[in-house]
Amino acid sequence: MFSCLIWMFVLLCSSVADENSIRDADIFPSSPEIERGSTLKLFCVLGKRYTHHRNASHIIWKLNHELIARENYNIVNEAVSSVTIHNFTYSKAHVKCFTKYLGKEQLLVHTEVKSGFPPDTPRNISCMYRFDDELNCTWTSGRETNLRTNYTLYRNM
Structure with a gap:
C-alpha cells in the first residue's frame, strides 16, 4: 500500500516536471520483482510528445502478447494509465503499454516482470x-x- 502511495506521488510530480525529464513514455515501477501469486500494479506515463493529441484513455496494455482486459485499467489522470494484474503466476513476463493511433497499435514502453517465492x-x-x-x-x-x-x-x- 505504501509503495502505491509513493508511485502516485512520483506520477503526480511527473506531470509538473519539465519537458526533458520524461521520455515519450515511462512505466513505473521499472523491472519489478514480486511474490508469485500476488497482485501487480503498473503505471504508464505519457510524455509531452503524446499528450497534445492523445491521453491515458488511448492506452492499452498487453501481458506478453495477450491484450489485458479493460476492466483491469484505471485512468489516473490525462497522462497516466495504470493496470492491475491479479494472481501473477509467470516466473518472467513482459508487460507492454501501447497507444492506439490511426487504427494501429504503437508500442510506448515495456518492462520485464519477474516473480518468485520468498x-x-x-x-x-x-x-x-x-x-x-x-x-x-x-x-x-x-x-x-x-x-x-x-x-x-x-x-x-
Missing part, C-alpha cells in the same frame, strides 16, 4: 573471518526464490 530462512550458516576485515559466509536455503534477496548478518565482537 526465501526460506538460511540454514547451516558457516563464516570465515580473515585479517580483521574480511568476513565470508555461506548458507543453504530450502528453495529457489528467483528473486533478488538481501540478507543482513550482524557480527558481535
